[in-house]
Amino acid sequence: MTRSFDYVVIGGGVMGASILYQLANRGAGSALLLEQGTLGFGSTGRSSGVIRMHYSTEVNTRLSWESLDTWRNWSDVIGHGDAGWTLTGFMAFSSPEYRETFESNITMQKSCGVNVSLISRDEALEIAPSFVVGDDETVAYEPESGYGDPSGSAIGWVTAARALGAEAELEKKVTSVNVVNDRVESLVVDGETINCGNVIVATGPWSAKFMTEHGIDLPLRATRHEVFLLKRNLETIPFHPGGADMANLTYFRPEAADLTLVGNGNVVHDADPDDYRSGASMDYLSDVWSRLAARIPAIEDAEYTHGYAGLYTETPDSHPIIDAVDGIQGMYICTGFSGHGYKLSPAVGTVMAELMLEGAATSIDITSLRMNRFTDNDLNTPQTTFRVMV
């Protein structure tokens, strides 16, 4: 017998998992998630998990700020699994030539309700004695930010959704979505046809190929980015907050008891999601490590433990696409989160559910994330020199 679902989510990263949970939690009807690998198989499983509010556009700031409550109160809000929330505080550094824009971004963040303030050099050094801060630099501090466990979050959402009656199947690759008279009718997975009223494409770096195969060309790129873990000497650097260093182009955070995770995110190489080099390169390690040491000199004596690469899904304005697909009723798309989607995923699940069930997102205005902005030449204009902080 042909199975039927009201909603089928394609992709078991944080976005698909969060959307599945929101549909199930609203009693939206029967819902199924299909994932070609395991939960967290794509970008999610390689994510650095940084949770901060520093953005230069209102839509990203609001998505991030709205999400924080879920991260901090996961067991009360979601009730299953563990998103690994860890409070570290977060500092953003700006060099002098960028001060004015940086300060206006902070004003915008405050207007969205974010707990952030500009702090003096002395205050920064009190919070983070191992840092070097120049007299002419501007520093913003978010005391409520931290990091989480991206794969753990996806697993938690799917577990919670299953407890509410939704289904999720792993190692199931969707090969096609059948559209009849401009409306989604069914999809094919492992040779099985499943009838479905609505399909949500949350396929991360595979999205460009998947959409092209369905006749929709979107300017999406999968790009490769490396992350490294260094073991600190706890006598010289017992702890440091998370940070984004726009002068030296690194982002970093503490990991567990004695590790520091560092990435750069600004060097972009296109990659094939089915065939890319997932290991780290030593030349790049040396470049990023020395940039980090410009902010935290004692990190020079750290020990390299490991590194790896993962994929961002990029759009020309580094903002995601969250929308109903033009011309195909019942098809929705949620992709293009570049290097900063994890922290937004609780609110993204909410706005996607609102979009599908109420016809429009009501909690946050996501008009600027619509898919036709590229053809309309109406892109977002991030005010930052550091691509991962859009």
Ligand SMILES: Cc1cc2nc3c(=O)[nH]c(=O)nc-3n(C[C@H](O)[C@H](O)[C@H](O)COP(=O)(O)OP(=O)(O)OC[C@H]3O[C@@H](n4cnc5c(N)ncnc54)[C@H](O)[C@@H]3O)c2cc1C
């Ligand atoms: C190195 C790195 C560091 C990052 N650091 C941060 C950070 O510190 N903070 C932050 O907020 N964000 C960060 N990000 C970004 C964040 O991880 C991503 O934006 C987020 O994980 C995207 O989630 P997703 O669900 O859209 O995509 P994915 O996690 O890629 O999930 C898509 C899923 O779809 C599945 N899929 C694809 N095609 C099919 C198909 N045909 N059938 C079935 N399943 C399919 C894939 O297997 C995959 O599991 C980082 C990303 C990387 C790579």
